[in-house]
Amino acid sequence: MHEMSLTESVVRILEGEAARHGFSRVKLVRLEIGELSHVDPESILFCFGAVAGRSPLTSGAEMKIVRAPGQAHCLDCGDTVPLADRLAPCPRCGGARLVITGGEEMRVKEMEVE
Amino acid sequence: MCTVCGCDTPHHHPGHDHGHDHHDDHHDHGSSRMIQVERDILAHNDGHAARNRAVFAERGILALNLVSSPGSGKTTLLCRTVEALKARMPVAVIEGDQQTSFDAERIRATGAPAFQINTGKGCHLDAHMIESALARLRPEEDSVLFIENVGNLVCPAAFDLGEAAKVAILSVTEGEDKPLKYPHMFQAASLMVLNKTDLLPHLDFDVDACVAHARRVNPSITVLMLSARTGDGLDPWLEWIAERRRHTLAHRAESLEAKLAAVRATMDSSG
Structure with a gap:
């Protein structure tokens, strides 16, 4: 399950930030996960629950996930369109040739620390 | 310097100057602070x-x-x-x-x-x-x-x-x-x-x-x-x-040729 690797990457980022900013505990971490990204937010939350307790830095930390909307460029009508499903047709012209331009983000946005 | 808490570390306070909702965040001033990270998880x-x-x-x-x-x-x-x-x-x-x-x-x-x-x-x-x-x-x-x-x-x-x-x-x-x-x-x-x-x-x-x-x-x-x-x-x-x-x-050939040309130019100018 690659969500576990990704969650460990999140913790690695938090450790790096702790060294940089000099804090000892993360109370809240907020991620941005695009609607079209290849991770399941529920799995990330589950994995974070399993991983967070391993370190005093993240023990007891809460994770919140913000979804970034999907967006694509349609090769048929040339428009930039919202897209909630990777396999959906263009909502403007019904075309199937879409190049995804947004919604694949996987970022650590911000955190509350002490 | 942050005008909310006065500290010099780049960070962020909930409740102003951004789009999404933070009303559910506890923000205990003095003991905790928000830090903007903006780092790709796969970085x-x-x-x-x-x-x-x-x-x-x-x-x-x-x-x-x-x-x-x-x-x-x-x-x-x-x-x-x-x-x-x-x-x-x-x-x-x-x-x-x-x-x-x-x-x-x-x-x-x-x-x-x-x-x-x-x-x-x-x-x-x-x-x-x-x-x-x-x-x-x-x-x-x-x-x-x-x-x-x-x-x-x-x-x-x-x-x-x-x-x-x-x-x-x-x-x-x-x-x-x-x-x-x-x-x-x-x-x-x-x-x-x-x-x-x-x-x-x-x-x-x-x-x-x-x-x-x-x-x-x-x-x-x-x-x-x-x-x-x-x-x-x-x-x-x-x-x-x-x-x-x-x-x-x-x-690779292009990049090697560029390197070679740079060495030749250095050689010529040092002559």
């Missing part, structure tokens, strides 16, 4: 991937990341490919599996150098594993490096290894709907190889539907059909590799 992997890509460019190595479900015939295709290419160009292989070195042994039997990575519980190769493997395997300059990923149509899609292209191998025994079921993988791939075509007469596999599904998730994907077992259709695949390698070599 660590992507950093290693960028280093691998620089090594490949510098040394003229064409790296191909072969992805598929288990049992698609990746290793059989690789053995056959190595046999066909080894007289024409240097070839090396990195094998990824959770356990065993069976695949690396199969490759070495063809005479090509191979390095086995065992991921243990891991479901994919990452760029750091490849960086370590490169230090051990040391593929020749101007060679083709095949990286056989862990058999899995989900997780390897997320991890850039620094390769020139991902090649998705799909066998016709798996069903034509796989590109729709695992769209991330087929979207990340430059080429889809439909393998085991010798079995088509015995199956209901709809080739046209499969290609249409692949193009639906990735309009620019190239599709080749072959049978690694019989060798039928192997030549277009070998030509696809040779063409990609010509690009890699052309880039």
Whole structure:
């Protein structure tokens, strides 16, 4: 399950930030996960629950996930369109040739620390 | 300096100057603070991937990341490919599996150098594993490096290894709907190889539907059909590799010529 690797990457980022900013505990971490990204937010939350307790830095930390909307460029009508499903047709012209331009983000946005 | 709490560390307070809702955040001033991070979760992997890509460019190595479900015939295709290419160009292989070195042994039997990575519980190769493997395997300059990923149509899609292209191998025994079921993988791939075509007469596999599904998730994907077992259709695949390698070599030649010109210019100006 690659969500576990990704969650460990999140913790690695938090450790790096702790060294940089000099804090000892993360109370809240907020991620941005695009609607079209290849991770399941529920799995990330589950994995974070399993991983967070391993370190005093993240023990007891809460994770919140913000979804970034999907967006694509349609090769048929040339428009930039919202897209909630990777396999959906263009909502403007019904075309199937879409190049995804947004919604694949996987970022650590911000955190509350002490 | 922050006008809310007066500290000098870049950070952020909920409740103003941004779009989304923070009313549910506790913000106990003095003991806790918000810090803006804005870091890509894959940044660590992507950093290693960028280093691998620089090594490949510098040394003229064409790296191909072969992805598929288990049992698609990746290793059989690789053995056959190595046999066909080894007289024409240097070839090396990195094998990824959770356990065993069976695949690396199969490759070495063809005479090509191979390095086995065992991921243990891991479901994919990452760029750091490849960086370590490169230090051990040391593929020749101007060679083709095949990286056989862990058999899995989900997780390897997320991890850039620094390769020139991902090649998705799909066998016709798996069903034509796989590109729709695992769209991330087929979207990340430059080429889809439909393998085991010798079995088509015995199956209901709809080739046209499969290609249409692949193009639906990735309009620019190239599709080749072959049978690694019989060798039928192997030549277009070998030509696809040779063409990609010509690009890699052309880039390297350009960069070496630029370096040479810079050294000549330095030599002339110092004369």
